[in-house]
Amino acid sequence: MAEKKMTSKQMLAAMQAKHYDDAMKAKAEGKPVVWSASIGMQELLETMDLTVVYPENHAAAIGARKCAPELIANAEGRGYSTDLCSYARVNIGYADLANSPAQNIPLPDMVFCCDNLCHTVMKWYENLAKALNIPMIHIHTPFVYEDDVPQRSVEYMRTEVEYAIKQLEELTGKKFDYDRLAEVMHSSNQTAYWWKKAYSLGMKNPSPLSGFDMFNYMAVAVCMRGKPEGAELFQLWHDELAAKSEAGLGPWKEGEEELYRVMWDGIACWPNLSFTFKTLKKNGINMVCSTYPDIWNLQYDETSINALCAEYARHYANRNLKYSVDIISKHVEEYKLDGIIYHSNRSCKLMDFRTYEIQRQVQERTGVPSVIFDGDQTDPRIFSEAQYETRIQALLEVMAARKEGK
Amino acid sequence: MADYKALISELTRIASTPDKSIAESMKETGKEAFGCFPLHTPEELVYAAGYLPVGLWGGKTDLKLSDKFLQGFCCTIIKANLEFGMNGTYKMLKGVIIPALCDTLKCVSENWIYACPDIPVIPIVYPMLRKIEGGEKYCVEEFRHVQKRLEEISGRAIPDKAIEAAFIVYEDYRATMREFVRVASDHPLTFDAKTRHLVIKAAYFMDKIKYTYIVKDIINEVKQLPKEKAQLRIIASGIVSEPVELLDILTENGIAIVGDDLSQESRNWRTPARKEGTALEKMAGMIADQKGDTFLYEQEKYKGAMLIDQVKNEAADGVIYFQMKFCDPEEFDYPIVKKELEAAGIPLLYLEVDQLLDSVEQLRTRIQSFAELLV
Helix, strand or coil, X not given: CHHHHCCHHHHHHHHHHHHHHHHHHHHHXXXXXEEECCCXXXXXXXXXXXXXXXXXXXXXXXXXXXXXXXXXHHHHHCCCCCCCCHHHHHHHHHHHXXXXXXXXXXCCCEEEEECCCCCHHHHHHHHHHHHHCCCEEEEXXXXXXXXXXXXXXXXXXXXXXXXXXXXXXXXXXXXXXXXXXXXXXXXXXXXXXXXXXHHHHHHCCCCCCCCHHHHHHHXXXXXXXXXXXXXXXXXXXXXXXHHHHHCCCCCCCCCCCCCEEEEEECCXXXXXXXXXXXXXXXXXXXXXXXXCHHHHCCCCCCCCHHHHHHHHHHCHHHECHHHHHHHHHHHXXXXXXXXXXXXXXXXXHHHHHHHHHHHHHHHHHHCCCEEEEEECCCCCCCCCHHHHHHHHXXXXXXXXXXXXXX | CHHHHHHHHHHHHHHHCHHHHHHHHHHHHCCCEEEXXXXXCCHHHHHHCCCEEEECCCCCCCCCHHHHCCXXXXXXXXXXXXXXXXXXXXXXXXXXXXXXXXXXXXXXXHHHHHHCXXXXXXXXXXXXXXXXXXXXXXXXXXXXXXXXXXXXXXCCCCCHHHHHHHHHHHHHHHXXXXXXXXXXXXXXXXXXXXXXXXXXHHHHHCCHHHHHHHHHHHHHHHCCCCCCCCCEEEEEEECCCCCHHHHXXXXXXXXXXXXXXXXCCHHHCCCCCCCCCCHHHHHHHHHHHCCCCCCCCCCCXXXXXXXXXXXXXXXXXXXXXXXXXXXXXXXXXXXXXXXXXXXXXXXXXXXXXXXXXXXXXXXXXXXXXXXXXXX
16 A cells, blocks of 8 residues: 555656566576567566566666766677667667666667657667577568558558567467457557547647656656556556646746747657756746657557557557658647657657658648757767757747737 | 770769669650569550659659658658659659558658649559468469559559569569679679669669660670689679769779679579569568578578578678668668677678768778778
8 A cells, every 4th residue: 555655756766676686587597588679569478477678768768877888888889880870879788888877777688679750760779699509589560551541551560560479479488378468458558548648638728748758757658558557657647647637737836937838849868857958947947748658658458469569660650751741730729738858869860850741741730839959879979968958049949939929 | 994984884874863764765665654662563464554664763862842741860862762752853653652661651642642733653562471371372472453543543454464574574573683684793803883883773763674685795805804803703792782972982992792682683583583483472481481581470580590501602802791771671680690600700891871971081090990801
């Protein structure tokens, strides 16, 4: 009963610590450890009761604790270009050094990939498998050019899932339990449901949610989506936010008013999380929603593996440009946005190379002002405080003028 | 023996003046042109649709209009293609096909819709799980999807027999090119680095039947000649071995390219087609059977081992890794290749290249040093 009294923040910290401790213990006990892409089809791994660690989450934690440069230097010293995704460089550096003062994770016995976030992750995981001489399982999610995932892609993915299950059975020597899969699919849906329900409270005016918290809570959406605890955490977080909202409270302490509501497009700048947050907050700007945490809102028909496949191909980063414009424009309306901040993330070409056109079309459709700033998810050499401040100031001026004009 | 020299000269001229060459080919064939972005684009379908397939591999230009869509850290082949689409250079194209083989290509196929609204785009996704049955089936379905879009754009049905016939044309082309690179390896002075490259590149701006016919003539004549000895023999790996000025520097330093692992060159034809199945099944089979290709999923990563074999088979002195700037799939392969070649004691030169390089002089010293190391 003592746990019930925990706040969601305490629970989040405890869950993250346990996640990493359990992984280290599993490795020490000789159990196989899997490294998985952050939106990998974790349902298959959870069904097999495998210990899973997520390199992107780990790299983000390392970045936030400002420990990325050493690992990046290791990777670059071995021929990895500075042009490559910094999560990849951090993780590849970690795979070599197996040590970071920020957080240690066990080295993998297998890598499990899904390229719905990018083609890059596939190449990154190929290199891990090769360097560590371990097996790789890969799920390819065809890019969705059409309005929705075409049937041919679903059928192809279904065969990929069957193949992945066969590989998992061979690698673990265990039979895949479809009843267990149904349970995991249910838990995963519950986690996604409460995750979305919680962060959607950003729609309230004022928002009880300080949007940067999403970047912290997201760790559980990534690492524990298939476990019942994921839903428990997000339900608790939801209830806290709902209570705040009912009490008429905004995102921050009393006296700190939410003056402007913005969306953040793209991944956070982990090494600059505090600066990017504080620069907004001191100007009364609250990030009430983001396209990025939304990616872990994977909900599907729990009885259908085909539905599971389609959902993994369906998310934001794997969809056409028209979809991005539609979804951001919808956010503008639902979250009553005053502005949009686009992160031109040097690590993420898949998101960057559509940003300019998305910005133009969203601006045209909604009239809401926006800015683009240059940054990076973990490599601290890209982000400039001065540029970020200037861009936010410019956005602030336009938002203020629009408010006055209303 | 002047014939083969004239034919080589003709092909190098064609490759060096793409605009003019495409216009000539359109006139000669009476066909409209259809653009094929890199990589592994199913030209057979374009051919079967009655179009002249044209390879779009960037080129020298000022990137101005494309800055509206793409940041500065974008692969310049793809960015230049977008620029050409926007500035009217590609106005003769009835459409373009863009394969989703990297994150940049995925995005550019989306930007194209808005940047070049007068030139329809047909995207194609290749299966990464290409060896499983479902992967090959999906690949055929994607080809069918491209076929349908080509039919809509052209207003003409593409009968299966036309696809079968086009496949035969391309198989002849691919077999001819496999022989060509062998003959070129034996005659590295006749086919110095630049000449070899331009002869191969001309295919992207010509009717494939005519091109293949010319290359066969060249092969037949050149293989009668005594074998030639280059001072240094290297294998080229990468997307393209451009800008061509770099190839002149190789020649100046006695370096010949005697084999390649380039997307613009041998990666297109080094995998033989299977004997069984329809043309589309064989095309899917070729994707499935590709080895060591940067853009196709391969857990084993055979590229390094294949380069080592190639060095041995061609009695080469080393490898040049033409790293196209901002091409992350190639950047991921490099550290693995580097480690494997070092372990095998094979000299490797890493050159970061970009078609828009103002000056190749900064690379001259590195090439000279590499040549000195190999001698």
